[in-house]
Amino acid sequence: MTMPTTVSGNRGLQLEQNLIFEQDTPGMTAVDLPAAPKVIERLGDMKSTRRIGLPGMSEPDVVRHYTRLSQKNYSIDSGFYPLGSCTMKHNPRLNEKMARLPGFADVHPFQPVSTIQGALELIDTCAAWLKELTGMAAVAMSPAAGAHGELCGLMCIKSAHEANGQGHRKIVLVPESAHGTNPATAALCGYAVEAIPANAEGRVDVAALRQHLRPEIAAVMITNPNTCGLFERDCIEIADAVHEAGAYFYMDGANYNAIVGRLRIADLGVDAMHINLHKTFSTPHGGGGPGAGPTVLSPKLAPFAPVPQVVKIGAGFDSEEHAGFGTAKQSYGRMKGYHGQFGVFVRAVSYMMAMGIDGLRQASGDAVLNANYLLARLGTEMTAAFEGPCMHEAVFDDRFLKGTCVTTLDIAKALIDEGVHPPTMYFPLVVHGALLMEPTETESKQTLDKFIESMLHLARKAKAGGAEAAFKAAPMYSPRRRLDETKAARKPILRWTPSEPEANGNGARQAAE
Amino acid sequence: MRYLPLNDTNRREMLAAIGAGSVDELFRDLPKAALASAKFKLPNTASEIEVERALGVMAAKNLSCGAAPAFLGAGNYRHHTPASMDYLIQRGEFLTAYTPYQPEISQGTLQAIFEFQTQVALITGMEIANASMYDGATACAEAVAMACRVTKRGAALVSGQVHPHYRDTTQTTMKFLDIAVECLAPDPAGIEDLIGRITPELACVVVQTPGFFGHLKDHTTLAEACHKAGALLVVCVTEPVALGLIKPPCQMGADIVVGEGQSLAGPMSFGGPGVGLFATREKFLRQMPGRLCGETTDEDGRRGWVLTLSTREQHIRREKATSNICTNSGLIALAFSTHMTLLGEAGFTRLAQLNHAMAVALAEKVEKIPGVKLLPSAFFNEFAVVLPKPAAPVVEELAKRKILGGVPVSRFYPTYPEVANLLLLCATETNTIADIDTLVGALKEVLS
Numbered sequence: 001m002t003m004p005t006t007v008s009g010n011r012g013l014q015l016e017q018n019l020i021f022e023q024d025t026p027g028m029t030a031v032d033l034p035a036a037p038k039v040i041e042r043l044g045d046m047k048s049t050r051r052i053g054l055p056g057m058s059e060p061d062v063v064r065h066y067t068r069l070s071q072k073n074y075s076i077d078s079g080f081y082p083l084g085s086c087t088m089k090h091n092p093r094l095n096e097k098m099a100r101l102p103g104f105a106d107v108h109p110f111q112p113v114s115t116i117q118g119a120l121e122l123i124d125t126c127a128a129w130l131k132e133l134t135g136m137a138a139v140a141m142s143p144a145a146g147a148h149g150e151l152c153g154l155m156c157i158k159s160a161h162e163a164n165g166q167g168h169r170k171i172v173l174v175p176e177s178a179h180g181t182n183p184a185t186a187a188l189c190g191y192a193v194e195a196i197p198a199n200a201e202g203r204v205d206v207a208a209l210r211q212h213l214r215p216e217i218a219a220v221m222i223t224n225p226n227t228c229g230l231f232e233r234d235c236i237e238i239a240d241a242v243h244e245a246g247a248y249f250y251m252d253g254a255n256y257n258a259i260v261g262r263l264r265i266a267d268l269g270v271d272a273m274h275i276n277l278h279k280t281f282s283t284p285h286g287g288g289g290p291g292a293g294p295t296v297l298s299p300k301l302a303p304f305a306p307v308p309q310v311v312k313i314g315a316g317f318d319s320e321e322h323a324g325f326g327t328a329k330q331s332y333g334r335m336k337g338y339h340g341q342f343g344v345f346v347r348a349v350s351y352m353m354a355m356g357i358d359g360l361r362q363a364s365g366d367a368v369l370n371a372n373y374l375l376a377r378l379g380t381e382m383t384a385a386f387e388g389p390c391m392h393e394a395v396f397d398d399r400f401l402k403g404t405c406v407t408t409l410d411i412a413k414a415l416i417d418e419g420v421h422p423p424t425m426y427f428p429l430v431v432h433g434a435l436l437m438e439p440t441e442t443e444s445k446q447t448l449d450k451f452i453e454s455m456l457h458l459a460r461k462a463k464a465g466g467a468e469a470a471f472k473a474a475p476m477y478s479p480r481r482r483l484d485e486t487k488a489a490r491k492p493i494l495r496w497t498p499s500e501p502e503a504n505g506n507g508a509r510q511a512a513e
Numbered sequence: 514m515r516y517l518p519l520n521d522t523n524r525r526e527m528l529a530a531i532g533a534g535s536v537d538e539l540f541r542d543l544p545k546a547a548l549a550s551a552k553f554k555l556p557n558t559a560s561e562i563e564v565e566r567a568l569g570v571m572a573a574k575n576l577s578c579g580a581a582p583a584f585l586g587a588g589n590y591r592h593h594t595p596a597s598m599d600y601l602i603q604r605g606e607f608l609t610a611y612t613p614y615q616p617e618i619s620q621g622t623l624q625a626i627f628e629f630q631t632q633v634a635l636i637t638g639m640e641i642a643n644a645s646m647y648d649g650a651t652a653c654a655e656a657v658a659m660a661c662r663v664t665k666r667g668a669a670l671v672s673g674q675v676h677p678h679y680r681d682t683t684q685t686t687m688k689f690l691d692i693a694v695e696c697l698a699p700d701p702a703g704i705e706d707l708i709g710r711i712t713p714e715l716a717c718v719v720v721q722t723p724g725f726f727g728h729l730k731d732h733t734t735l736a737e738a739c740h741k742a743g744a745l746l747v748v749c750v751t752e753p754v755a756l757g758l759i760k761p762p763c764q765m766g767a768d769i770v771v772g773e774g775q776s777l778a779g780p781m782s783f784g785g786p787g788v789g790l791f792a793t794r795e796k797f798l799r800q801m802p803g804r805l806c807g808e809t810t811d812e813d814g815r816r817g818w819v820l821t822l823s824t825r826e827q828h829i830r831r832e833k834a835t836s837n838i839c840t841n842s843g844l845i846a847l848a849f850s851t852h853m854t855l856l857g858e859a860g861f862t863r864l865a866q867l868n869h870a871m872a873v874a875l876a877e878k879v880e881k882i883p884g885v886k887l888l889p890s891a892f893f894n895e896f897a898v899v900l901p902k903p904a905a906p907v908v909e910e911l912a913k914r915k916i917l918g919g920v921p922v923s924r925f926y927p928t929y930p931e932v933a934n935l936l937l938l939c940a941t942e943t944n945t946i947a948d949i950d951t952l953v954g955a956l957k958e959v960l961s
Contacts, residue, residue, distance in 0.1 A: 031857075050638075071621065072618075073610045107781060117574045132555055151837060180828040183832035193831075231542035332685060343783075375531075444518035494641050494642075
């Protein structure tokens with residue numbers, strides 16, 4: 001099927017937009033500034049008169065540029081986004097409004113402590129919710145995202161081992177089904193990684209885990225609920241075995257949304273767990289961050305938490321900013337600038353307060369209900385990878401596509417034409433051709449029913465045969481059709497560069513040389 | 514609860530479809546004992562107006578920089594945010610999307626990242642830049658780790674003019690990898706000798722421009738010495754507005770440039786979230802951490818963008834990845850990029866000139882206060898001064914007068930009594946001459 005072409009390349013509401021560098025009006029700016037006071041410069045020999053190469057545009061053209069770009073994005077605001085392991089739930093605008101209060105947004109990290117009591121109280125409030133929800137002794141607020149939280153947890157674990165004369169423990173056990181950040185984090189913390197297999201039920205093989213436990217093991221990292229969408233039923237037994245072997249139990253909290261308000265992870269024997277505020281606590285994903293990954297810690301690990309730490313003093317607050325001092329005597333140090341992802345904390349607290357404990361409990365219930373509804377309804381045409389009930393994610397494998405030429409990727413791309421953001425594809429790695437669906441609690445039954453209708457239609461169409469060409473051609477209706485990723489990687493073009501005649505000796509390439 | 518669309522009728526119908534009697538039944542894999550002991554001392558749901566009230570009270574306990582003359586820098590800068598920038602980044606299609614895993618329906622985010630990468634490359638003068646890191650401090654640590662991979666060496670030297678949080682973050686991160694990071698003592702006078710300390714074991718030397726105490730220094734000879742010894746030069750930039758006016762790191766021979774983009778990306782927000790900038794030479798591409806967006810074409814031959822070279826990344830390489838970073842700082846990178854686009858070359862250089870002029874205006878008046886000595890002779894929008902008495906109590910006194918009069922250096926270096934009298938002062942386009950006069954008048958009083 002060929003689309004009719006237009007002179008402009010536009011397709012009605014789908015408007016083509018050149019790069020800003022191709023819209024340059026030299027000398028133009030969208031920012032007018034007051035006049036500078038007349039002074040004698042003090043730049044020494046460091047003044048530059050180079051042409052940087054930034055394009056000039058007017059305000060209306062800039063607004064139109066980004067508005068048009070935004071319209072080429074799929075988002076939670078526009079539709080169903082069941083991207084597994086990412087918890088794409090509704091992002092309340094109240095959170096944005098709160099983060100923009102001048103008392104939160106227009107505050108500098110190094111103001112005198114007497115002028116930032118409200119900011120420290122906000123961090124303390126966020127910490128108090130997280131500690132109460134998890135039952136854990138302490139929470140490190142520094143980590144900037146989930147992977148950074150994993151690093152925080154492992155740094156605490158390594159510090160604790162070293163403090164206890166257990167520095168010879170050099171190996172971290174990670175299940176095969178784990179997110180890639182787990183082994184990458186362990187490596188970044190100076191650990192070797194050993195994989196532990198999953199059993200046929202999609203859970204950690206406890207017997208195999210026990211066989212791996214030995215005096216060289218520093219920690220076990222387990223995602224729970226796991227990446228197969230299942231709760232690790234044996235987690236208390238696992239925690240006990242891990243502790244008996246002298247190692248620590250790191251629980252990856254990427255899927256905390258399924259259990260928040262249901263149980264306290266302290267009761268599972270967890271030593272450390274990061275919490276993705278941008279997942280469970282509704283702060284926006286922003287096209288890839290910023291997130292925040294506060295890491296809750298057991299009493300054994302709490303003394304090693306990073307700085308800074310908010311300290312309660314009488315009716316007020318102070319900030320301990322140095323390892324080796326005060327509450328941070330044994331702290332392993334600093335892992336990020338300033339006071340953590342403060343703006344994300346404001347949004348998370350705004351959400352926690354709005355939801356309340358009853359709302360959070362209802363949310364995890366609805367998230368799990370929605371996922372099980374998908375598992376049950378889609379299981380008629382698709383093949384569920386594991387037996388239910390699932391937690392807040394339903395994972396399907398590609399057995400239902402066996403004998404067809406249609407792949408998981410094709411199904412995903414066809415879903416785009418149906419107006420849905422595809423689920424996570426080919427992850428977890430232990431499930432062949434996986435489609436990992438996380439509907440979240442903020443989707444209505446109507447939305448789910450429409451998605452189910454599309455999904456069942458595609459599954460039947462694939463199985464009926466004869467539609468391979470149509471599948472391979474999908475998506476047809478998105479701003480771009482399938483993109484050539486091999487070409488992008490083979491000859492990487494990672495930035496705009498002026499074409500030869502335009503360069504005129506002022507081009508960026510030459511400036512770089 | 515207003516965020517939850519299901520009602521009890523829906524729930525009943527759905528449970529029937531599943532074949533479960535209750536929602537609790539779906540949680541049957543959770544340990545019974547843990548379910549039973551779960552009691553939470555937390556409030557129940559609150560209306561929008563109640564949340565606004567509670568957080569409004571908390572926010573009002575802070576003295577915001579807009580409510581007081583403020584001269585704070587030290588890596589976090591107060592600049593004016595164009596109204597259209599904050600509007601554009603709040604468009605739901607940007608705000609509520611995630612990492613562009615499905616490029617066909619993420620071209621907006623991807624093109625914005627491609628433009629961001631180009632802008633960062635242009636202002637630093639480097640060949641390539643990535644899609645962002647968490648912040649400047651973590652980007653600095655990543656740069657040292659990358660330098661170790663490139664040179665296959667395991668030691669780094671960090672200048673005493675690098676931001677203390679960058680130094681601390683780098684040292685913390687590297688100690689877990691058994692990489693020796695030597696951080697030189699704070700160097701407010703700008704006299705440390707780095708070249709004399711270069712050894713054949715060094716993977717890199719880390720410097721900052723403008724320096725933490727304000728000094729503008731040309732690191733060209735240092736870069737040459739590094740390269741001769743087989744080491745890389747890492748240059749940190751905590752105030753990218755400076756790059757509109759001063760010699761860019763590339764012209765000094767920098768191999769990796771890292772920085773904090775917050776100053777161009779919106780509110781200070783108590784220091785986070787920021788956006789880490791990361792730029793380097795094309796020949797080091799395969800060792801770079803973080804996401805990269807690249808140009809390609811779609812099936813119809815139309816230009817488009819995708820995330821590329823992900824074989825460096827954790828989701829493919831796992832424990833062999835160049836970094837563990839996944840979620841980065843997408844929206845703040847977009848804010849940075851939008852602001853840069855609004856500014857353009859003319860606005861960016863004018864903004865830099867205005868910042869420098871305000872700082873010089875401040876310096877001219879502050880250095881006339883008896884007993885006060887300005888340290889750097891060349892600076893951008895921030896400089897250290899020596900006061901005749903400890904700076905921390907002076908700043909507290911100024912705060913009582915509702916003036917946010919700089920950052921005492923002692924806050925960063927509790928074990929260096931010699932920095933007790935040092936104060937960092939910064940001026941940007943958000944300050945007025947009247948602000949400067951208020952500060953100078955109050956400083957005279959407090960110091961007398």
